[in-house]
Amino acid sequence: MKKHIYLVMGLFGFAALFTGCGNGNQGKGSSGALNSSNAEKVYVAPGEHDEFYAFMSGGYSGNLTVYGLPSGRMFKEIPVFSQFPTSGYGYSEETKPMLNTSHGFVPWDDSHHPDISQTNGELDGRWIFINGNNTPRIARISLTTFETEEIIEVPNSAGNHSSSFVTENSEYVVAGTRFSVPIPQRDMPIKEYKGNFQGALSFISVDPEHGHMDIKFQIIMPGFNYDLSHPGRGKSHGWFFFTTYNTEEASTLQEVNSSQNDKDFIAAINWKKVEEYVNNGGGTKMAANYAHNVYDESTHTATSTMKKEVLTVNPIDIPGAVFFLPTPKSPHGCDVDPTGQYIIGNGKLSADLTIHSFDNMIAAIEGKKFDGEAYGIPILKFEDVLAGTVKSGGLGPLHTEFDAEGNAYTTFFISSEVVKWKLGTWEVIDRKPTYYSVGHLMIPGGNSRKPFGKYVVALNKITKDRYLPVGPEMEHSAQIYDISGEKMELLYDFPTHGEPHYAAGIPAELLAPKSTKFYKLSDNKHPYATLGAADSKVVRDGKDVHIYMSTIRSHFTPDNIEGVKVGDKVYFHVTNQEQDFDVPHGFAVIGANTSELLVMPGQTKTIIWEPKKVGVWPFYCTDFCSALHQEMQGYIRVSPANSNIDLSWSLGE
């Protein structure tokens, strides 16, 4: 059986290779005039800026990386779910609470699908959301500071994969479970999965002013795997669509056992109806335990609160709220076109794409044309909702994005290509190979009512020989294509960090002007801030020693500290006094069991140092801050535990 599948894949691979070679000369080894004009298209002259920001999920890095398009240059790695020693995120006392969960401190996750906040279905550039897949969490990142501001854990979820997609006005960021699990969790035999496990789809409200997240309700669905999702938009605003697989409800060897049904479902959720139901007192409050972590920009400090309750909804209690749309071959990506009319199911074990029509779906619902039900949820007839099928000629369709001209672009993992096709006529217009085995793709605004088009970026799963070899482990590979013409043109190839799943792109002009340059010291409300060198001090509280330290080019105040003893817990609270763009100071002390601190102007950060040895130990600035950076250093004297040396501190004496 397995051998047979590989053989089929191999054949399709060959087919793709042939069509790939025949279609264009963008492949390796090509040269000439075409390539030189392509070079100009991605060339951003020194000092010039890119046209788009691209936010790439970091996959198993747990973070989010910021790139420029079309250059493919990386600007920043934003720490989200993973400890980041570069800045001290997750190591500093201020940011450790960001990684708190009901499982304790979880310093890593698998980040998947970034999505930028929207207003009226268009990117508004306020925040970007991303999901942690492993220990289910949703993060909100500010697009003015480009820092993670909030993380909420999602209870009753496991494998937070059909996440984190926002509704048309960012009313909700939605998080669906990939694994169904016992809800609530309990000790039971795994083989009793069928009929007992369930899948939670969480609708997390987003405060329109501050962006603060709160789980408004969870829809407790049958025990399928909820793979990916996208919101309705325009006419379908108020609906949300989720692909499912494993409608077989298998609990073992899913590779085979979840691939038996010819059709799985796309779940269509009328969330406005559910919202109305819960606003009128519907739903059941369930005991839960999940972390809500919020970073406060004025105190530069995060707090973690455990929430103890979540509102759950049984879909069969709300007639007309949830329907199943049969969709062939374990659909993966679930994408909605800019008009909101078409819902695309990318049947990953198929050669074809299934496109459902929102109008057809509404007509079928109104005509009550059901084809049975699953766990009380009506199943619509496949033929009634189908708008069309794209006979692609590729294999393994995964994800689809859109341009503003009524075209769709779908990735094919197995045949390793991007296929451009026309919405409505379903004809294939163009196809180009990717290197290799593309997963997601991204068009700036390609998941909104207003795509910006111009480029598509293919985010590949396999790199192999695309770059100079660096041993068995390497970065992933991305390609950028010009999509401004009828045919796509491969422009450039660049490595990406971690394993980017989805990505989100936005015109630079929407973000660049409002990017924070530095934090105002006068706004710093950190309880251990030093708001001027004169306020520097060292305070002992039992075994705890708090050092209120200020930094300015190029010295620490104080830079000589005595009276600390072995066994003390020393808190270095470092405040950067600078008020200028791009003048961070770093702080590192010998033997610290944490990371360095990288402190932005106006900011306060804290690390704990627990000296174990008597001696005089140096600390220094880790960021080359000025011509006298090397002089930015100091000493802390550590005396035996039983010594009676008084605390003292000084600078320049």
Next chain:
Amino acid sequence: MKNASLIMIIAPLLLLGLFAFPLWNIMLGAPQYPEPLGMNIHITGIKGVSEFDLQNIDGLNHYIGMKTIPKPGEMWEFNVFPKVIIGMVVLGVLIGLLGFFEKVSYKLFLGWFVLMSVLGVLGMYDFNEWLTDYGSNLDPHAIIKVTNLDGTPMTYKPPLFGNQEMLNFDVTSLPSIGAYMMFLGMTLTLVASYLGWKNGQDAEKQ
């Protein structure tokens, strides 16, 4: 003489622009400062072009031992200059009014212009003295001491007018809106003087 007097009444009022707009502007660009730091010199004090520019200029200047940029209370000029300007405005308007009612001749218009010019030159001289002191009266313990080719210590006096390179900085010093309004006002008093003179000539011819 009526027209000349009306101009003479209005022209000194343009000096009031000095209370709203800077007299002079000094911008400091460097490789590390693609967006230059800048200071606006008002008659009431020195302000940064951006919120933290003065703090950042002082921060950089401490390396070469320059004094910090004076606060309004630290220089008598910021106390006296506004009073002089108010005095000159009142005087000018008064002269214009008296001219309007034919109590004084155009010669007083010219007199106001000459007095204002003398005060202006004195002001510029004083400003230049301060720049010289600011740029050359350096802390002997400065972190960075640079010498000229002839062995004398390098000084950092910003130019009074125009552009000059100082270490890594490219310094441009030019009059600003307040000064242009003042120049315009002064020029108009010259026009008023001329019209007044011409008026007298015409009257003589008739």
